[in-house]
Amino acid sequence: MFELGLQAIYSGVLTGGYYALVALGLALVFGTMRVINLAHGELVLLAAYVAYSAEVHLAISPIAAIPLSLVVVSLVAVLVYVLLSHITRDRELNSLILTYGLGIVLTNLMLLIWSADIRSTTATWFQEGAVLGDTLYSSRSEVIFFLVSLVLVAGLWFWLTRSWHGRAVRAVSSNRDAAMLMGVNPRTTEVLSFLVAGLLATFAGIALYTGKTIDPPLGHALTIKAFIITVLAGMGSIPGVLLGAMLIGITEALTISFVSTSLQDLAGMVLFLAVLLLRPQGLFGFGTRRG
């Protein structure tokens, strides 16, 4: 019982690293533009599918496909940004509906290109077991991308707090007009945040492809998961996203171990609704979300 619980927590933490990669891009774009990109999960899935195509047609490993995925996902991310920037009225809600529509387009585009079949990598090296201290089991993919996610979270945090461009992102996020007066070009900054979100989505997509199976409806589910984590974290908190993602990962893993696999998603959603009810500013957020 104790060992089972320990194993579940270990798996949950590793999954949390992957979830953080999925959620960070959404949180970043929300931070800069106050726009929730409902096509974000589809970007993650797109990266995974590009890696699949590269593996089948070019016979390269998913890791080597990262640059290719990055180019494709970044182009689509910038396209999303260009379309979003044409919205003038009711920006909050209209951008939500627009990205929702773009998500539908991307999902069906992937369905048309790659069909509804479930795909997975042929590089079995990633799925082989990695044992920690003789008792805790996981796949190599999980461990690798957990570490990658820690590096990227740290890098993102460092970029946002220490670099000029990162501070520009935060400046635009807190006051667009004032940032403009300080010589920050908000458009460049927003494109930059979309590109960084694309980069994070690419790594999330490769983590997905090496560790799990993919099919077109998955993108939508990933968007929901990313949003749940972002709310749990409290909008705009980068370390909070990592913690929120791990919390969801652990909750799901414990549900699988002790209750039932099919209730996995339910557990995350109940946690989400509970947080919404009891602490609407998020677990690690400050201030209120009203007004």
Add this chain to the structure above:
Amino acid sequence: MQQRTIITIGFVVLFYGAVPAAFGSTDYVISSIVAALTIAGTAVAWALLGNLGGMVSFGHAAFFGVGAYVSALLTMNAGWPVFAAIIAGGAGASIASVAIMPALRLRGPYFALAVLAYAGIFRILATEMEGITRGAAGLLSIPRLPTILGFDLGTNIGSYYVILTIVLAAMAAYAWIRRSEIGFALLAMHETEDATRILGVPSTRLKAMMLVLSAFITGIVGAFNAHHISFLDPDYAFSGVWTVLPIVAAIFGGFRTVSGPFIGALAIYLLDQFVFKSLLPTGHQIILGAALGTMILLSPDGLVPLLGRGLGKKRHAAT
């Protein structure tokens, strides 16, 4: 006002008289129109919440599915008459909407996404609660609509009259609320919520009312559909289609008008059914997604105001 009355009467005559007379004999066409009206009913409910409540919902599939299951189970297990069960289905959806009320204190995008996450819960519940819902196997041979005064409502043409009446009643309720004091307060709230609160408008309570009403209408439409199709399973009852199509329809037709969602639903569903599906058997939703995006970029108020502008009629965006 005079002109509006004439248009309304013409509209009712057209849909109660001319449409069945023209298509009543072709089952395929009339059943497609019934399906389009099912989308229209949900689209009206969605637009009511969106326009009056100022809330975009990505979770109307939940209300649709709950209404369908409640009504189907009441007729099958408790022997309720179909029409009473359909009303109960609406009530069931309203009760389900109470669970999402904590999200009402969230504004704009937060609410929309909270509902999106919440909608997923019901599909899982319907699949897992096998003792009641029979799980993924689904419910077969749900009682059809009854025969009243020798007129069989279970036929396609009978169902057409029933769903048409439901949708028109929903539109009438929507129009009435919009012109009432509550509607005025709600529309003012859409402009600036804090100012209306200062003037003593109980904004959260009004929004909650709109949510419950929207869920009620959607539940009734879902319940109707269950008895019309006579089959339910979790994937069908809570399908994303019940969220996507009404949104596309309402945006396309114009969700700030009463007739917009209705016209949008007929146009979008029939186009999807007769044109898009034959062009693209799989993935035809890509056209719907593109239409949604294009509409938001070019004319966020939809087709109806666009046409109105073309005819030289001036309308305020939110009245």
